[in-house]
Amino acid sequence: MRHLATWSILGLTLTFLIGPFLIIILAGASATDYLAFPPEGLTLKWYLKVFTVESFRASFALSMALAIFGTFMALLLGVPAAYALNRYDLPGAETLRTIVAAPIIVPGIIVGLALLRYMVVPTGVTVTLALFMAHTALVLPYAVRVVSSSMTNLRADMEEAAVLLGCSRLQAFTKVVLPNIRGGVLAAFILGFVTSFNQVPVSLFLSGPGVRTLPIDMLAYMEITFDPSVAALSALLAFMSLAIVFTAERLLGFSRYV
Amino acid sequence: MSDAFVQLSDLTLSYGKSVAVPNLDLSIREGELIALLGPSGCGKTTTMRSIAGLLAPTGGTITIDGRDVTRVPANKRGIGLVFQSYALFPHLTAFENVAFGLRLQKLPEAEIKARTEEGLATVGLTGFEKRKPAEMSGGQQQRVALARSLVMRPKVLLLDEPLSNLDARLRLEMRTELQRVQKETGITMVFVTHDQAEALALADRIVLMKDGKIEQLGTPSDLYARPATAFAAEFMGFENIFRVEGTEVVTAKGRLPLEARPESPILAWRPDAVTVGSGPHEGRVAACSFAGAHREYVIDSALGPIKADAAIALPEVALGETIRFDLPLSTARGLAA
Amino acid sequence: MFRNTREGLALALPAAIFSTLLFLVPVGILLSEAFRSGGSWSLQGYIDFFSTPLNRTVFLRTLKLGVLVAGTAAVIGYAAAFCIVNLGPKSRGKVFGMVVLPLMISPVARTYAWIVILGRTGIVNEAITGLGLSDTPLRLLFTETAVFLGLLQLFLPLMIISLVSAMENIPRDVIPAARVLGASWIAVFFKVILPLTKEGLVIGGTLVFTGALTAYITPAILGGSKVLMLETLLYQRVNVSNDFVSASVIAMILIVMSFSANLLLKRIATARS
Numbered sequence: 001m002r003h004l005a006t007w008s009i010l011g012l013t014l015t016f017l018i019g020p021f022l023i024i025i026l027a028g029a030s031a032t033d034y035l036a037f038p039p040e041g042l043t044l045k046w047y048l049k050v051f052t053v054e055s056f057r058a059s060f061a062l063s064m065a066l067a068i069f070g071t072f073m074a075l076l077l078g079v080p081a082a083y084a085l086n087r088y089d090l091p092g093a094e095t096l097r098t099i100v101a102a103p104i105i106v107p108g109i110i111v112g113l114a115l116l117r118y119m120v121v122p123t124g125v126t127v128t129l130a131l132f133m134a135h136t137a138l139v140l141p142y143a144v145r146v147v148s149s150s151m152t153n154l155r156a157d158m159e160e161a162a163v164l165l166g167c168s169r170l171q172a173f174t175k176v177v178l179p180n181i182r183g184g185v186l187a188a189f190i191l192g193f194v195t196s197f198n199q200v201p202v203s204l205f206l207s208g209p210g211v212r213t214l215p216i217d218m219l220a221y222m223e224i225t226f227d228p229s230v231a232a233l234s235a236l237l238a239f240m241s242l243a244i245v246f247t248a249e250r251l252l253g254f255s256r257y258v
Numbered sequence: 259m260s261d262a263f264v265q266l267s268d269l270t271l272s273y274g275k276s277v278a279v280p281n282l283d284l285s286i287r288e289g290e291l292i293a294l295l296g297p298s299g300c301g302k303t304t305t306m307r308s309i310a311g312l313l314a315p316t317g318g319t320i321t322i323d324g325r326d327v328t329r330v331p332a333n334k335r336g337i338g339l340v341f342q343s344y345a346l347f348p349h350l351t352a353f354e355n356v357a358f359g360l361r362l363q364k365l366p367e368a369e370i371k372a373r374t375e376e377g378l379a380t381v382g383l384t385g386f387e388k389r390k391p392a393e394m395s396g397g398q399q400q401r402v403a404l405a406r407s408l409v410m411r412p413k414v415l416l417l418d419e420p421l422s423n424l425d426a427r428l429r430l431e432m433r434t435e436l437q438r439v440q441k442e443t444g445i446t447m448v449f450v451t452h453d454q455a456e457a458l459a460l461a462d463r464i465v466l467m468k469d470g471k472i473e474q475l476g477t478p479s480d481l482y483a484r485p486a487t488a489f490a491a492e493f494m495g496f497e498n499i500f501r502v503e504g505t506e507v508v509t510a511k512g513r514l515p516l517e518a519r520p521e522s523p524i525l526a527w528r529p530d531a532v533t534v535g536s537g538p539h540e541g542r543v544a545a546c547s548f549a550g551a552h553r554e555y556v557i558d559s560a561l562g563p564i565k566a567d568a569a570i571a572l573p574e575v576a577l578g579e580t581i582r583f584d585l586p587l588s589t590a591r592g593l594a595a
Numbered sequence: 596m597f598r599n600t601r602e603g604l605a606l607a608l609p610a611a612i613f614s615t616l617l618f619l620v621p622v623g624i625l626l627s628e629a630f631r632s633g634g635s636w637s638l639q640g641y642i643d644f645f646s647t648p649l650n651r652t653v654f655l656r657t658l659k660l661g662v663l664v665a666g667t668a669a670v671i672g673y674a675a676a677f678c679i680v681n682l683g684p685k686s687r688g689k690v691f692g693m694v695v696l697p698l699m700i701s702p703v704a705r706t707y708a709w710i711v712i713l714g715r716t717g718i719v720n721e722a723i724t725g726l727g728l729s730d731t732p733l734r735l736l737f738t739e740t741a742v743f744l745g746l747l748q749l750f751l752p753l754m755i756i757s758l759v760s761a762m763e764n765i766p767r768d769v770i771p772a773a774r775v776l777g778a779s780w781i782a783v784f785f786k787v788i789l790p791l792t793k794e795g796l797v798i799g800g801t802l803v804f805t806g807a808l809t810a811y812i813t814p815a816i817l818g819g820s821k822v823l824m825l826e827t828l829l830y831q832r833v834n835v836s837n838d839f840v841s842a843s844v845i846a847m848i849l850i851v852m853s854f855s856a857n858l859l860l861k862r863i864a865t866a867r868s
Contacts, residue, residue, distance in 0.1 A: 020708030088603030165359030
């Protein structure tokens with residue numbers, strides 16, 4: 001009896017959370033020219049069409065580049081910051097932590113608008129560069145948080161031991177700290193990549209001619225056409241995210257870090 | 259002082275504005291096993307860290323083997339330190355942990371292998387080369403940490419509370435191990451501890467510290483038999499320490515007469531130095547426990563509680579009963595004020 | 596070794612400076628815009644904003660949907676989290692993984708599914724016309740219900756995750772102990788589970804409420820211009836009418852709402868104990 005109740009509650013919840021994906025997978029395979037469910041006739045033509053749409057290809061490339069380089073940059077800034085906040089007794093450490101974590105608190109649409117108005121317009125930097133900066137700022141809090149939590153168990157005296165055995169400070173970091181937080185850094189990269197790739201509000205205002213991230217491009221495409229290709233693309237993106245997360249989980253127990 | 263191998267002169271160590279150790283002078287001979295003993299916060303760990311080079315002194319000098327190393331960075335000092343937490347590198351095997359420092363020196367692979375295996379053999383861990391720290395017991399981890407320092411052939415080996423994380427059986431084993439290694443290698447060792455029994459059992463000389471200063475320095479038997487101050491006496495197991503006024507010992511509770519006028523302003527008795535079952539004074543038994551070779555009494559006296567050990571041959575006195583005792587001058591230790 | 600403050604700051608400051616220059620400064624200027632009308636400081640921007648009936652409607656709707664989504668997520672979240680915590684270790688990890696996974700998937704994809712479900716030719720309408728309940732398909736998209744469902748699906752995992760980790764920290768035998776002492780399940784929930792998990796509820800509630808307030812895609816796709824929320828209104832004001840003062844006002848409202856929600860929930864949580 002208890003068992004039945006438990007599994008029906010979980011069944012309903014999971015259907016609500018995951019069911020829609022099963023629906024879009026099938027909807028993207030409908031032979032009709034409009035969205036239909038249940039699909040009327042099955043075809044892969046919409047899945048294939050996704051790859052031939054020029055704007056999708058361009059925006060996919062942009063989103064990929066932003067996610068990879070933005071996250072990389074965020075780690076470049078975030079790993080030393082996480083290290084310093086963990087190891088040193090810094091004056092104003094709480095303030096530093098808050099500043100670095102701030103981009104997570106403020107709605108993305110506001111960040112995008114502010115950057116457009118007060119950085120792109122007055123300084124004339126390209127939209128692409130602004131997007132890159134915005135995505136870096138957005139991923140930075142995750143990078144600091146995840147790397148920090150993987151560093152808390154790493155005692156400072158390990159580095160001292162390394163130094164006493166002849167390491168320079170930098171060697172102590174690369175030979176002792178880095179190998180032990182590798183999992184955390186990788187997890188931060190994946191989390192950052194996924195967050196950045198899926199990000200919409202920040203990029204909403206930061207787009208220009210030929211410069212659009214994939215999610216924005218999908219929104220625009222939806223307004224013009226109503227064919228199942230967006231469903232197909234959504235399904236493909238879902239598969240991509242799942243594949244990344246699944247691989248990460250298998251390789252390093254990703255969920256420990258999230 | 260010419261035979262000093264490690265010389266701390268006028269050493270001042272501070273954390274920010276607070277001075278942890280003011281103007282310390284200490285010389286350690288080559289091949290000696292020295293214990294820095296004291297309660298937490300006495301500056302013993304701070305002193306040890308400054309010898310290692312992990313803490314820069316705000317004043318004074320540190321000389322090792324005739325060379326001033328005060329400004330030499332930790333990685334160039336040639337000093338080993340076994341951390342209280344062992345600080346093994348969790349991503350490396352026992353072998354790679356021990357070989358870590360040798361690899362940094364870019365020694366030939368054959369020499370690294372030979373010295374690492376020799377180091378592991380010295381601490382009795384042959385066959386454990388491939389284990390990661392997480393797969394070893396606390397005692398084994400500590401041996402790896404010891405071997406890791408020893409293979410570097412340091413001028414001085416520092417040990418931070420080397421026995422405190424081990425259980426009673428391993429503690430005895432490790433104690434013998436440390437003495438054996440010291441005898442075999444002849445290395446100068448400085449270890450930090452808060453446990454007087456550990457210091458007494460292990461050290462050639464004990465540096466008893468209090469508030470960043472040396473309270474007393476001497477051999478274990480010296481310190482045990484002849485503590486100089488009330489603090490030292492208390493640390494060495496003198497339970498009954500009283501102030502002297504004229505021919506009486508005095509506490510806030512009351513006073514008791516002595517048989518003569520003593521020379522010292524403070525007198526101390528170990529529990530076994532108190533005479534029980536006879537004597538001029540009386541008290542009530544507040545607690546009594548059996549300890550094998552003797553009985554441990556807490557006597558409620560005019561001075562307050564007195565701890566006294568009675569031979570097992572003497573008849574047991576029940577709780578609340580009156581018991582006679584004496585504080586003889588002959589077994590008292592006189593202390594400086 | 597780690598006492599060199601200058602060294603520590605050199606490591607931490609690049610990130611802080613980056614965040615300040617690219618984030619705090621521009622956002623700060625944007626937020627101050629509404630307070631400056633004609634060169635002097637005033638609240639005119641706010642007064643103008645709230646004197647427009649449409650803006651008031653949108654503000655109240657955003658608040659209402661935020662509360663509804665967070666409240667519903669809490670109810671479902673408690674039921675689901677309780678079930679998950681009581682599963683065997685093996686199925687527990689799997690179910691928890693399935694709850695977390697949707698978070699990794701593009702919100703566009705997650706929201707798009709609702710078009711398939713609620714659209715004119717979607718499942719629900721096919722069912723209704725198929726069963727003969729109605730001759731013409733119903734308008735289900737571009738309604739508050741659609742936005743509500745989309746937001747709930749988007750943010751429910753955050754609530755479940757918070758509550759599961761809160762419930763994992765309930766001492767093991769507390770609930771059986773309460774049952775043995777004669778507490779009904781309702782009493783167990785209100786007297787034991789709720790007080791012991793309120794911190795998780797505060798975290799989850801803040802995450803869901805803030806998420807619902809600041810989501811853009813879901814109200815844009817499922818609400819459109821018929822069911823505007825603050826975020827979509829902001830976008831419209833900027834893109835259609837170039838009205839940056841309203842944008843600044845909305846930005847401030849969103850931030851104030853998020854922070855007050857967090858404070859309010861914390862206050863409620865501490866008041867109970």
